[in-house]
Amino acid sequence: MCGWDQILSDLDRGKIDIGLNGYEYTPQRARKYRASIPYYIYELALCARGDAKSIASWSSLREPSADGRRKRIGVLGGSAADRYVTAEFGTTCDVSRWEGVVETFPLVDSGRLDATVQDLPALEFYLRQLKRYPKLKIVDQPVQPGYYVAYARWSDDSLIQEINAAIRTLYEKGTLRRIYEKHGLWNASQERLPEVWKNWPPPDNFQQMGVMDQVWLEVPLFFRAAGVTVLLAFLSMPTAVALGLAAALIRAWPTRVLGGDGSTATPIGKIARGVTTTYIEIIRGTPLAFQLFVVYFVLPDLGVTISAFWSGVLALAVNYSAYEAEIMRLGIQSVPVGQMEAALSLGMSRVLAVRRIILPQAIRTVIPATANDFIALFKDTAVCSVIAVEELSKQYAVAAKSTGLYLQMAVLASLLYLAMSYPLSLLAAWLERRLNRENSQ
Amino acid sequence: MLKGVNLRVERGTVGVLIGPSGSGKSTVLRCVNGLDPFQEGEIAVGAARLTPGLSNARSRQLEQLRGCVGTVFQQFNLFPHLSALENVIEAPIHVLGKSREVAMSEASALLDRVRLADRLSAMPHQLSGGQQQRVAVARALAMKPDVLLFDEPTSALDPKMTGEVLSVIADLAKSGQTMLVVTHAMSFARKVATEVHVMFDGVIVESGKPAQVFDSSNHPATRELLASVDPV
Numbered sequence: 001m002c003g004w005d006q007i008l009s010d011l012d013r014g015k016i017d018i019g020l021n022g023y024e025y026t027p028q029r030a031r032k033y034r035a036s037i038p039y040y041i042y043e044l045a046l047c048a049r050g051d052a053k054s055i056a057s058w059s060s061l062r063e064p065s066a067d068g069r070r071k072r073i074g075v076l077g078g079s080a081a082d083r084y085v086t087a088e089f090g091t092t093c094d095v096s097r098w099e100g101v102v103e104t105f106p107l108v109d110s111g112r113l114d115a116t117v118q119d120l121p122a123l124e125f126y127l128r129q130l131k132r133y134p135k136l137k138i139v140d141q142p143v144q145p146g147y148y149v150a151y152a153r154w155s156d157d158s159l160i161q162e163i164n165a166a167i168r169t170l171y172e173k174g175t176l177r178r179i180y181e182k183h184g185l186w187n188a189s190q191e192r193l194p195e196v197w198k199n200w201p202p203p204d205n206f207q208q209m210g211v212m213d214q215v216w217l218e219v220p221l222f223f224r225a226a227g228v229t230v231l232l233a234f235l236s237m238p239t240a241v242a243l244g245l246a247a248a249l250i251r252a253w254p255t256r257v258l259g260g261d262g263s264t265a266t267p268i269g270k271i272a273r274g275v276t277t278t279y280i281e282i283i284r285g286t287p288l289a290f291q292l293f294v295v296y297f298v299l300p301d302l303g304v305t306i307s308a309f310w311s312g313v314l315a316l317a318v319n320y321s322a323y324e325a326e327i328m329r330l331g332i333q334s335v336p337v338g339q340m341e342a343a344l345s346l347g348m349s350r351v352l353a354v355r356r357i358i359l360p361q362a363i364r365t366v367i368p369a370t371a372n373d374f375i376a377l378f379k380d381t382a383v384c385s386v387i388a389v390e391e392l393s394k395q396y397a398v399a400a401k402s403t404g405l406y407l408q409m410a411v412l413a414s415l416l417y418l419a420m421s422y423p424l425s426l427l428a429a430w431l432e433r434r435l436n437r438e439n440s441q
Numbered sequence: 442m443l444k445g446v447n448l449r450v451e452r453g454t455v456g457v458l459i460g461p462s463g464s465g466k467s468t469v470l471r472c473v474n475g476l477d478p479f480q481e482g483e484i485a486v487g488a489a490r491l492t493p494g495l496s497n498a499r500s501r502q503l504e505q506l507r508g509c510v511g512t513v514f515q516q517f518n519l520f521p522h523l524s525a526l527e528n529v530i531e532a533p534i535h536v537l538g539k540s541r542e543v544a545m546s547e548a549s550a551l552l553d554r555v556r557l558a559d560r561l562s563a564m565p566h567q568l569s570g571g572q573q574q575r576v577a578v579a580r581a582l583a584m585k586p587d588v589l590l591f592d593e594p595t596s597a598l599d600p601k602m603t604g605e606v607l608s609v610i611a612d613l614a615k616s617g618q619t620m621l622v623v624t625h626a627m628s629f630a631r632k633v634a635t636e637v638h639v640m641f642d643g644v645i646v647e648s649g650k651p652a653q654v655f656d657s658s659n660h661p662a663t664r665e666l667l668a669s670v671d672p673v
Contacts, residue, residue, distance in 0.1 A: 336516075336518070338514060338518040342518035342520070342577075343520075345476065345510070345511070345512040346536065346580070347504070347532060348532060348536055349504075352535060352536070356531070357531075
């Protein structure tokens with residue numbers, strides 16, 4: 001078992017011998033793998049809520065929605081639907097690429113996506129089998145006929161011949177039709193199969209661009225995705241630090257460093273500290289990816305619906321705030337108690353002393369640790385790809401799968417990641433040196 | 442810690458507290474500036490009063506009290522992220538609300554008085570212990586306190602630096618600043634103190650003029666203390 005988009009690379013690795021899972025015939029794939037004759041003719045269909053007046057036809061995708069924003073269309077990342085929608089509507093719509101087909105249905109149902117485009121057989125299967133979404137309907141006519149084929153490794157030509165023979169036999173005997181009818185997949189288009197086989201394989205007019213040309217084409221998209229990564233990091237880290245500082249102050253408030261008398265008397269104080277400690281333990285004890293899913297998929301059930309990008313910012317901020325809280329608390333407690341005593345004896349209030357004397361010292365102590373966490377956060381933005389945020393890792397996955405140039409795209413993505421995090425490493429090292437100079441007598 | 446202390450320091454005089462470690466000398470100071478709580482009795486400085494316990498009234502009392510009491514600590518406790526000048530102007534600006542210009546000119550005068558006019562922009566870690574302690578004295582003086590408390594001001598300094606700090610304190614005494622000094626420096630106490638108080642085990646066992654306490658005391662605790670301490 002593997003992700004749908006892993007099948008071809010598993011074929012390469014010898015983990016499987018035949019890829020048979022609704023894989024469309026494309027000239028690029030046919031150059032790398034042996035393709036059988038088609039066993040199914042598919043079309044792409046548009047699916048939206050029946051009551052969504054703004055999605056009445058394919059052409060309506062070119063118009064903005066009622067509140068002026070671009071329409072959001074969910075597709076299976078790397079599929080024919082992805083290629084079609086990106087080519088036809090990529091400039092007028094936001095294409096949201098998912099790892100599976102099923103994720104898009106609840107999102108269209110709840111309105112977070114305007115529509116989804118899928119292969120017709122898959123769409124009919126899911127709508128009919130998963131009666132969970134009665135509001136979803138197929139809109140307008142299906143388009144862009146294509147072919148599902150089986151793939152095998154290039155060297156397994158005889159295997160493909162056997163598969164071809166099997167497909168023909170199944171069709172002639174009527175078994176193929178019976179199987180499709182049983183699952184509600186048979187339609188008039190399938191009767192054109194023999195005709196398609198006669199002219200198979202189709203002529204390869206596909207102009208293969210040179211590798212460097214293909215890479216060059218992806219570069220702007222990569223830069224845009226890197227920009228998303230930078231935005232995610234620069235929005236979530238300061239929030240994480242602010243939340244962490246608040247949590248640390250709450251927890252350390254009774255300590256002598258902050259002018260407390262060491263007792264934990266007031267009930268409000270006890271509750272606040274208990275809540276804060278629980279928060280920190282829960283956040284540190286659960287994975288970031290899990291928290292991301294909760295923010296994006298579960299919060300709407302509680303009435304809070306946030307877009308994918310901002311869900312990413314929120315999840316990253318909350319996750320890192322738990323670690324920053326502990327770092328800040330230790331930083332605060334490393335300030336000598338005499339500092340607060342001197343401040344108080346000069347007539348400063350506790351709050352003034354914390355603000356002007358204690359925190360500046362605590363923050364200077366924790367800057368190296370926090371800077372290192374920022375570098376880690378930069379990498380962790382990749383986790384946001386699971387909710388279809390088009391950051392750098394997602395862009396790599398999409399580009400690598402559609403061009404097949406896994407190595408070149410990886411190099412491009414790595415270069416951009418390093419270009420972003422290396423300056424941060426240098427900055428962190430400089431800060432650490434500067435603080436050490438200040439502290440040494 | 443303290444088992445009943447009655448202490449009076451007249452305005453314009455210097456009271457010196459001496460005694461072995463653990464006798465409660467520092468605790469007395471820390472009760473006077475509100476850093477340590479006490480259970481019975483009362484602190485009175487000018488018109489300010491501090492009563493026992495931890496009530497809401499206490500924080501208002503503390504505010505008033507700390508406005509007229511300044512403290513110089515054994516470990517200096519300078520703010521390491523601020524320069525010498527900035528250390529001195531911090532409280533006048535943010536507690537007394539003085540303007541930066543006024544605060545800076547007053548601070549320069551004070552740092553000049555403690556003979557650090559050439560080190561205004563130095564950071565604490567660039568100063569010697571003796572210089573840091575003198576900045577601490579200037580910082581406390583900037584708030585124009587009625588009383589200055591010194592908690593073993595030279596115990597963390599080597600003999601050379603001890604001398605420069607003690608001479609600053611002696612100058613302050615001559616100018617009429619009311620002070621209460623906890624110290625081990627006996628010859629300094631002899632020269633500068635108006636009255637010397639000997640503490641032992643949480644109580645004051647003897648009080649009197651320096652000559653009387655140092656030269657002609659009959660109290661066993663005092664004699665034991667004087668015999669064991671290095672003369673400075």
